[in-house]
Amino acid sequence: MNPQADNLSFFQQVYAVARLIPYGRVTSYGAIARYLGTGGSARMVGWAMNSSHSTTGDIPAHRVVNRNGLLTGKHHFDGPLVMQELLESEGIKVIDDQIINFNKHFWDPVKEIL
């Protein structure tokens, strides 16, 4: 089979969507995974973010949180407080690693991107 059957690899697709996240908005790993059609591969989305530091281009990984709006991956940044600071810098309130009004800031690629 052609490894290039699809346009881009799974990781590349994740990076593409992550870059499309608008300022002051957040999304979840599962939402991205669902948009890619993988659904259950939500873990790979997080793994892709882990490799995002290796990729060229700005990947707003701080705008990607888990389904609960919890900053689960904050420890993977330069510091455990970097993610929260970045979100607050964009007008998103974060208390105890939990995004306030998460639903209001939530950005679903499936609904936003057609």
Add this chain to the structure above:
DNA sequence: TTGCTGACCGACG
């Protein structure tokens, strides 16, 4: 090469 782990999610009991 095989096996385990991982920034998750949903279902089941």
Add this chain to the structure above:
DNA sequence: CCGTCGGCCAGCA
């Protein structure tokens, strides 16, 4: 309500 399990894919020992 809470604990547990399976699924998905890629990287690493």
